[in-house]
Amino acid sequence: MPSFAVKHLVSQHGPVMAKLNEIRKTPYSYTSKHSEANEAAKGNYVYVIEVHREGGQTAYSLAYKYRATEAFKRPGALWKDEFIYKNSSTPGDKAEGAYFEKPVEIDLHNFNSWFLSLPPGMAEIPSHLVLELDSIIENPVNEAKRFV
Numbered sequence: 001m002p003s004f005a006v007k008h009l010v011s012q013h014g015p016v017m018a019k020l021n022e023i024r025k026t027p028y029s030y031t032s033k034h035s036e037a038n039e040a041a042k043g044n045y046v047y048v049i050e051v052h053r054e055g056g057q058t059a060y061s062l063a064y065k066y067r068a069t070e071a072f073k074r075p076g077a078l079w080k081d082e083f084i085y086k087n088s089s090t091p092g093d094k095a096e097g098a099y100f101e102k103p104v105e106i107d108l109h110n111f112n113s114w115f116l117s118l119p120p121g122m123a124e125i126p127s128h129l130v131l132e133l134d135s136i137i138e139n140p141v142n143e144a145k146r147f148v
Contacts, residue, residue, distance in 0.1 A: 001045050004039070005049055007115075007121065008048050008049060009116045010050055010052040013080070016048065020099070023064060026088050026089055026090075026092075026095065027046075028086055028087060028098065029046050029122070030079050033085075036123065038071050039140050040122075042069055043069055046122070047125065049063065049106070050103045059105060060105070062104040062137070063099065065133070066096065066099075074086070095147035096147065098145060106136065108133075110132065
């Protein structure tokens with residue numbers, strides 16, 4: 001079962017925490033990649049990764065993970081004036097996945113090296129890196145919360 005990563009550029013879209021109340025109700029992400037958006041919407045997990053600059057360095061933080069069941073295309077317009085597709089869990093249903101009140105920095109060399117090479121958008125995550133991201137969620141120190 002594939003999983004996908006989405007880059008959330010803080011410099012362009014602000015911090016994920018600013019939208020946390022909305023995300024808790026129905027988690028979502030944006031992309032312009034047709035095949036990835038449609039594949040994700042088949043019940044696959046999407047990991048939303050904040051990308052931010054700190055002291056001239058790029059840092060990645062895991063904001064949330066959710067099971068996508070929808071891929072919406074806005075007729076005649078773009079989401080946020082930039083993206084073709086909006087993936088989400090099913091509005092009104094309990095979402096599967098987890099989120100952090102404060103995104104957790106990803107300090108995993110293998111993941112960061114892979115993620116650095118990707119353009120903005122959505123990409124399928126190699127399975128061994130999914131396990132690394134899930135270890136962040138499962139670590140009780142990070143205080144992941146389940147969607148309710």
